[in-house]
Amino acid sequence: MGEFVQHLINGLAAGTIYALVALGYTMVYGVLKLINFAHGDVMMVGTFFAYAVARGLGRPANTSFLGVTVIFLVAMAGCALLGLVIERFAYRPLREKPRLTALITAIGISFTLSYGFQLDFGPLPGAAPRAFPEIIPPREWLILGDRAVVIWNWQVISLGIALLLMVALQSLVYRTRFGRAMRAVSFDHRTAALMGIPVDRVIALTFMLGSALAAGAGILFALKDTVVQPLMGLYVGLKAFVAAVIGGIGNVPGAVVGGLLLGLVEEFVVGYSASSWRDAVAFSFLILVLLVRPSGLFGRATAEKV
């Protein structure tokens, strides 16, 4: 029983990260119908921003509330800027081109970031993994039995942040003027432009928002696994994409549910069958969901996408 609960907690913690990264995929897909494969790598870049700031601040300062806030804000702002640049120079020129062109460009950007960051000159970090500073010092939040189940403070904080962001994003999309503009662009961007909506600005802002979210997810990821390295975005990005599709891509609660579900499925495969089956089962799960519900778990419940 104890280890079942521990698996549940491990799975939720892993799923939280997938969920946060999946939110970014889903937003960009919602407005542009573009699968932004560089999203995981933007997350990686954000984590390195946070790493640099945390190291710059030094030991006591980077664990204070103010320090942690600064680390999050700098990383998120840096990534928002990166997202803006990527959108402006890589995706906007291709917006009227066939969708496959933009998709391949996204994969190109993904590789440029993840392999570029392995270079070892100037501010680039090099390929070796690094220990991420413990900006939220790990503390046991709850211990059950004879340490049969241990829940850590960062696991609770991460899950809280993920749910909070989901609610915030949902209300942004459905309760603000900007959200209404996003939905209009998503529906038909040419018509939206005719109605006086600044389409370019809405798309750029969506990218910035998604990239800032990725930076936040990256920091939580680094807090969970305590290590950062340039290739970390590739797999997390792919898993999060699977999570977004499972939940119904373009759908905000779907991304969160898909992420948590994928994290749990992976954890239980590792825990109760052979650990080498993990990835095979994760991707089979995707195929299964798509066969039964082609538009994902939440795809049909809301006819109108973000």
Add this chain to the structure above:
Amino acid sequence: MRTLLAATAAAAVLLGAGCEKKSATAPAGPAAAPAPAPAPSAGNTVLIGEVFSLTGDKATFGISSRNGIEMAVKEANAAGGVKGKKIETRVYDDQGKPEEAANATTRLVNQDQVVLVLGEVASSNSIAMAHVAQPAQVPMITPTSTNPKVTEVGDYIFRVCFIDPFQGFVMAKFARDNLKLNKVAVLRDLRSDYSTGLTDVFTRKFTEMGGKIVAVETYNQGDSDFRGQLTAIKRAGPDGIYIPGYYNEVGVIAKQARELGLTVPLMGGDGWDSEKLFELGGSAVEGHYLSNHYSADDPSPRVRKFVADYKAAYGSVPDALATIAYDAAGVAIAAMRRAPDLSRKSIRDAIAQTKDYPGVGGSVTLDERRNAVKPAVVLKVGKGKFDYVTTINP
């Protein structure tokens, strides 16, 4: 939605492709044809080639190895060189890539006309080099590549370290005899030859000695969340965990094991040997055990003198890579002194007869498969350093 499926598939394929090393760039032409009979020993010097990773993520491996060789060569020259000639070295950087290692070897063999090649730490790079050196009939000694396949390339390829399976044997013996463990769980890297090789021999030897393997879990290189595997291992209740992986995963595994309340000793091999282990694992890696080629704490006078000389020359304690590279150069120089002349063929034959060479990392005897038969040490991870525990003989 069909495009989505296609996109997923495309991404999966691309991701896979991204992880593969391109290997088509190495020119096969010059390597395939044996060089015409060289006159490498003309003049007053004799040239030795070296290929190591001096840049890239494995740069520390290459720099240590080069330092060790430099030291051996300097000492040999001070003692009169070989056959009245001074030894010179030429080093090329392969950036840690097999194709570059092959290119560099081709250049050493054909352009620079070296009499022998010393090189590489990573087994995949050494294998690439061996495929150039063997057809050109240039003797090659790898200091620290432990994969059995390296010397299987041909009769010109030698090594002065033990091979992977031996480390599994050493740790099984240590776990059973010294730590008195009965139930051990294994956590191994699914796709690494190194990890699989160590696991197989460890499992066989440990069971043979009356122990029991209670759980086998796997991970993939690049993973950073091992909590699922560790929770499953915890349920099996082992008194030790064997993790024959590399330091970048092991550091994180040690942290997460402690986080989940696993306090049993962890055991591994020379893949743990890096400063990075302390950075990534923090205090969680302390008190665990690994097998390795050599320990700087070894009290024997030969080791003490080497450590002191190395410190004087380079300002740091020599790691296992520097030490074994020093021995590799020593074996090569001793063979050149014994050989009737300095042709590549004579040097090869002399290396093959190496017996009881008094190396710093243990006495070296080469067997008929051109591998060294020598003891291994078991180290305990301490505060920022590895402490010597014991030596285990083959």
